[in-house]
Amino acid sequence: MTPEKKALALIRQRSRFLIVTHVNPDLDAIASQLALAAYLKGQGKRVMVVHEKPVSSAFCFVKAVNQIRPLASFFGDYDAAIVVDCGELGRIGEVRSIIQENKPIVNIDHHYTNEFFGTINIVDPSASSTAEVLFSLLQQWDADLSKEIAYYLYLGILTDTGSFRYQSTTFRTHHITAQLLKLGVDPVKIYHDVYEDLKPKHLFDLARIIQKVKYYRQGKIACVSLPSGMLKAHQKEVDLKDKIFSFLRMLKDVEVMVIFSQESTRKVRVNLRSAGSVNVAAIAQKFSGGGHKAASGCTLEQPLAKAQKDVLAQIFKKVSSHER
Ligand SMILES: [Mn+2]
Incomplete structure (x- = not known):
């Protein structure tokens, strides 16, 4: 079975998911967490999105960002953890204290240096962003992409490619973003929110x-x-x-x-x-x-x-x- 199919089987079996990412998260990390949370909620799952620290107010424009909980206010239990945009588990910082060794970890990432620390590893270093990995994953899962999920994926791809300037930008990247725009994403609004924010x-x-x-x-x-x-x-x-x-x-x-x-x-x-x-x-x-x-x-x-x-x-x- 491919890791993608294994991850889908795991999601079907379990009901409570913890979604974590690296310390000092960037927008690809946050957007990937929120896209996955939106998908899982749509599947009737319970989702906990946790960061080591409260989200920086620089990211307050991100839709539904207030559902992210800082570690200090985390309580509850989970069945499976999903780690996004992390090359190594140590990068989740203090959040490691709530990771239970007997629970599966799904590692979804695009870092070239990824250490395959998960029980299931979905890692594609040729992808521009974790959001791009997630798009392909959701497609393989036959997921219905809502406008909200499309928004998050676009945000992750836009920022991790430096607005499509970095070498990681490929035909696939643009092909995906075209599909996201078709789903109703507003690229002008997102660009303004992300980059035109200086005082x-x-x-x-x-x-x-x-x-x-x-x-x-x-x-x-x-x-x-x-x-x-x-x-x-x-x-x-x-x-x-x-x-x-x-x-x-x-x-x-x-x-x-x-x-x-x-x-x-x-x-x-x-x-x-x-x-x-x-x-x-x-x-x-x-x-x-x-x-x-x-x-x-x-x-x-x-x-x-x-x-x-x-x-x-x-x-x-x-x-x-x-x-x-
Ligand atoms: Mn990334």
Whole structure:
């Protein structure tokens, strides 16, 4: 039996589902959770959608986002857990405390570095997003796609492809989004909700950050560090890192982009993006992180200066040995 059929059989047998995702969830993670929740509810199932922390207010525009419960207010029991958009189980963070070892886990993901930690694993690294994996899965299950489910899937695909700009965007991606639009999704409204959300103060800070970008290897590498205060001030309102990457991506010669965010004196989150053929998942993996060839991340328990030095050394190896 294929994993897709096994998952459907499991859904038919069980009635209560826990749907979880990675810490600091992005819109693909949230949208995939909510799409799956909408489908399962339509099948008469009980669904609990849980995050480690309350959802960032930057995502308050997302339909029915208030059904997501933070771990602190979670209670109840479940029959099967579904983990979406997670390359490894550790990425669910504290939510791991409610995962019961004797209950099945369905792992639905598109990370290149996925560790196949589930009882059932539906992983497609060629998919642009978990939402894209989910679309194919729902199709294989002969599910009726409601306008609401289509909305979530479009949201996941739009954001994980950087508005159809990343290499992960394929014929299949556009073919799927065409079908989602046919179901009534409003692409203009979604684009506005996701990307056109800055206030003047955000633009001011973005300008300051952009001035501090450092360039290496004739502009093939762009790197910026965020002090902890600045990120915290904005995190609740906008996805600052995503906006910074949008700017860096406009550089003609850039191949690797990196943001160092100081989370505490000895903890640095590193986000990497590739605009060329460098596999940034391989770089993140050197520091026990993961992700995709074009987008990855890792966390270093080190002071900022040391983290920068170590990560840049790995990037230099990839970029110097690689000529277009
Ligand atoms: Mn994703």
